[in-house]
Amino acid sequence: MQMTEIGEKLKQLRIRTNLTQEELASRCDLSKGFISQMERGLTSPSIATLVDILDSLGTNLTEFFKEPDNAQVVFKQEDAFTTEDTGEDCQLCWVVPNAQKNIMEPIIVRIGPKGRTAEYGPHPGEVMGFILSGTVVLHINKKHWKLRKGECFYHTASGPYYLENNTGNPAEVLWITSPPNF
Numbered sequence: 001m002q003m004t005e006i007g008e009k010l011k012q013l014r015i016r017t018n019l020t021q022e023e024l025a026s027r028c029d030l031s032k033g034f035i036s037q038m039e040r041g042l043t044s045p046s047i048a049t050l051v052d053i054l055d056s057l058g059t060n061l062t063e064f065f066k067e068p069d070n071a072q073v074v075f076k077q078e079d080a081f082t083t084e085d086t087g088e089d090c091q092l093c094w095v096v097p098n099a100q101k102n103i104m105e106p107i108i109v110r111i112g113p114k115g116r117t118a119e120y121g122p123h124p125g126e127v128m129g130f131i132l133s134g135t136v137v138l139h140i141n142k143k144h145w146k147l148r149k150g151e152c153f154y155h156t157a158s159g160p161y162y163l164e165n166n167t168g169n170p171a172e173v174l175w176i177t178s179p180p181n182f
Contacts, residue, residue, distance in 0.1 A: 004041030009064070011039040013057045027056040080108075087162065089115030092182060105180030109163065109173045111136060116164040121157040125179045128154045129163070134171025137164045157181070 014024050014035075021035040030049070037043040045053060047061075054064050072079075075096050082093040089112030099105040109117060111134070121127075129138070130152040138145045141159040155161070157177070165171045 002041070006044065007039045007041040010053065010057070013054075013059065013064075014039075017057050019057075024053065024056060028052045085109070086118040087111075087116045089113070090117050094182075100180040100182070102180065104176050104178035105182055106174060106176045107182055108132070109175045111163060111165040111171045111173070113165060113168045113170060117162045119160050119162045120181065121160045123157045123181050125157050125177060125181065126154065127157050127161065127181075128152065128176045128178075130174040132172040132174055134165060134169050135167050136171045136173060137166055139164060 014021070019027075021039070022032045024030075025032045025035045028049070030053075034043065038045055050064075051061060054060055079097055080093050080095050081097065082091050084090070085092050091110040093108040093110065095106055095108055096102070099107075109129075111117065129147075131147050131149050133149050135146065135148045138147060138153050138161065140155055140161040145153065147153060163173060163175075
């Protein structure tokens with residue numbers, strides 16, 4: 001890794017950690033000018049200084065210099081797989097295989113006419129859904145909301161919830177949980 005790459009990577013870490021150059025310099029007993037020069041690739045830190053900076057940014061040398069994995073970024077239709085939901089006339093389609101190891105898990109929920117998903121929750125995390133087609137009713141605890149194509153929902157999974165399709169037409173929902181729950 002070249003000096004400019006190290007500086008840029010440190011800058012991105014600092015920004016991700018919501019620190020100003022001055023705040024980072026203060027935490028590491030360095031000058032703001034040194035941090036600025038380092039981020040622009042004009043100077044390089046000693047190993048000891050780099051360890052201090054990385055510690056202040058919540059990481060370490062191993063993680064900092066770890067080569068990015070070649071994780072799949074684009075997923076095609078043939079990558080997806082579908083299973084039956086334990087609800088009524090409902091299928092779950094994993095559009096990102098093995099997403100349970102990620103921070104969030106996106107699936108497509110296909111609910112047939114008069115069908116419904118199984119009941120989920122409560123569990124830690126959040127749930128978001130975008131109605132791709134049809135109309136569904138979102139039930140959370142004892143409350144419910146009717147959603148149509150193009151609308152979305154977002155809630156914490158602090159209580160039981162499920163989706164229901166009361167119409168005679170199928171419905172599709174992009175459903176994302178974080179952390180993964182399916």
